Amino acid sequence: MMKLSEIFKKYSNEQKSKLAFKKWRDKQGVICKKCNGTDHYWKQDKWQYECKKCGFRTTLRSGTVMEASKMPYQSWMIAIALISATKKSFSALEMQRQLGHKRYEPIWLMMHKIRLCMGRRDDKYRLGGQIEIDEGFFESHRIKAKETAPTIKRQVTVLVMIESELAKTPHKNKCRPKRKAGHLKMQVMDKPNREGIHYEVKKHIEPSAKAITDGATYYTKLENILADHTAYPASGDPSMMHKLLPWVHIAISNAKKICLGVHHSIKRTYMQNYLNEFCYKFNRRYLKDKLFDRLMVACLTSSWHGA
Ligand SMILES: [Zn+2]
Numbered sequence: 001m002m003k004l005s006e007i008f009k010k011y012s013n014e015q016k017s018k019l020a021f022k023k024w025r026d027k028q029g030v031i032c033k034k035c036n037g038t039d040h041y042w043k044q045d046k047w048q049y050e051c052k053k054c055g056f057r058t059t060l061r062s063g064t065v066m067e068a069s070k071m072p073y074q075s076w077m078i079a080i081a082l083i084s085a086t087k088k089s090f091s092a093l094e095m096q097r098q099l100g101h102k103r104y105e106p107i108w109l110m111m112h113k114i115r116l117c118m119g120r121r122d123d124k125y126r127l128g129g130q131i132e133i134d135e136g137f138f139e140s141h142r143i144k145a146k147e148t149a150p151t152i153k154r155q156v157t158v159l160v161m162i163e164s165e166l167a168k169t170p171h172k173n174k175c176r177p178k179r180k181a182g183h184l185k186m187q188v189m190d191k192p193n194r195e196g197i198h199y200e201v202k203k204h205i206e207p208s209a210k211a212i213t214d215g216a217t218y219y220t221k222l223e224n225i226l227a228d229h230t231a232y233p234a235s236g237d238p239s240m241m242h243k244l245l246p247w248v249h250i251a252i253s254n255a256k257k258i259c260l261g262v263h264h265s266i267k268r269t270y271m272q273n274y275l276n277e278f279c280y281k282f283n284r285r286y287l288k289d290k291l292f293d294r295l296m297v298a299c300l301t302s303s304w305h306g307a
Helices: 004-010 014-028 073-085 092-099 105-123 194-204 238-244 246-263 268-283 288-301
Strands: 040-043 048-051 057-059 130-141 153-166 179-188 210-214 228-232
Touching (some): 004 073, 073 092, 073 288, 092 105, 105 268, 130 246, 210 238
Parallel strands (some): 130 210
Antiparallel strands (some): 130 153
16 A cells, blocks of 8 residues: 555645646546547646537546636545555545645545545456355434534344355354355445345346345345345344344444444434445455555546536
């Protein structure tokens, strides 16, 4: 992973950061919003791309995460680099401090746009094989009617789905799970009932996959939409469930640690974005140095308000 000092050296001024971003954009390619053309001239005087087919102009930021943003390129590049340099996360307050920015809101917004791109990227992938499914209950804070009003804590139900294959050779450390984790998805549930769960499972999991769940009635009939479903009845012994569904429990507990420890009070509306970041990093946990490159591509190809 890039060291923090290297990040600040690399993007030490606006010009350097803008050029670095342009280099990424050129490499990734520009798609014309009018005709979908991919061949462009670069208009150096205007700092815009011009479609060779229809003449439509595309600004350097248009069609990327930076579209409609007034934040300097430098802030964006440093933010993307810092987010990919840590396994955990940065709070918006800490990011504001690192960037030496006067205002909190634009930093907060910038970080949420990056998290949206992470979610969009992971949504392209559907889980397959054996999959542990369970719900996690995350704490959220309601917006206060008055500053003096007490903070109301609410629970947000999150559906957690993770690829989990039985390991061919068990880990030397017997405390470690007997299963190997693959890709992870976490989805805030608007309707935590059977219909809601079936909807998310269809959206995020291949029909050929096999589900492993506890015996909750929410999960009955999953076998109708997946190739197979094993439901373990609750035994009254929670540690047993942790052994049968090890990775959902590990993922939930680690995500909660970050939500509570780094971001503190999260509002329900933004919970999915924080989970996007957690899953995105979990799913790329072996990439190390390459994480920044991948995140740049995700930010270049997915403008936060576009498709
Ligand atoms: Zn065009």
